[in-house]
Amino acid sequence: MDRRQLTDPRALRAYAHPFRLTLIGLLRREGAMTATRAAELTGESVAGCSYHLRMLAKYGLAEQTGEGQGREKPWRATAPSTSWPGYTADPEVQEAATALSLAVVERYFTEATHWLENRYTEPPDWQEAAPLGDATIFVTAAELKELGEKVWDLLQPYARRTDSPELRLAAARRVSYVHFGHPAREFGTPARDDAEELHP
Template structure:
């Protein structure tokens, strides 16, 4: 599996911009290779639907088949640990595709936050205190915002190896998704 699948084609980006496809790739990345049957059970969907979308992901290079435990099993895996794309293009087709994907991601992230809130009361106090929501209002230039993003990525990078190496995970750790949005407010300054 490669580190990153960089998407530069709007058609490929639009193919990825489907809520189930994004969730399938996330599941393959977090839980390793699996069959469409297992993916359907994990995502509370049906097998034919997951199978179709896994084939579409493979068609565009996001997923691939791997050998199964027996001759009947047909598992899939993600081809890369991450997917990236540029949001700074002047190409209208690429801008439309990135907007479509970003909208899908926002919907998924919002649903995950709502799911957490629905079960938050069942969380131990230490996890309720550590997790949560917040925002900051800062005034920065585009270069400073890129620098801030790089620093956030560097801070999180010290934990990345745990995603692929279960032995590196300390007792009591669990997967945490840090959702980052940097959204300009107000009009563009003159």
């Protein structure tokens, strides 16, 4: 399955719903499941899960497997990951893509907060292994894009274990690895060599 690219603002807005992000994550992580099973795992009603699964299917993000009947028909994700424009000249797409990005970042924050609040219940080696930090770097836009691609390439040998359990070591656990880079806000005097020329 290939990555699903979203460019339709309606699809972007539909996907930005927090519970639909949860459902897609479940389908990708656990495999095909019925609305009943999704309800058991999330605490949402079966009717609610059915509705949101249908909305995901409407925009090509989920589909039925063709097995079962009624609400006992299993659903699956149509792609292992989703992408959307980082830049677009279309203001409607830009607004919808921004809303989706914000929803995803909020989800990252919620998951990271849960980990930090509960990390001391984990084994010491996992507490030490989980990274937390940042770095300030000076790069061009092209270099930042290249850096992201290199990080993505480094992750691929581990990402392949998702669909190939035989590649996983006995001690391996599912890990959420988030990397995010953006131009930093500048406070006070710009840290540029030509600052005096720009601001006499």
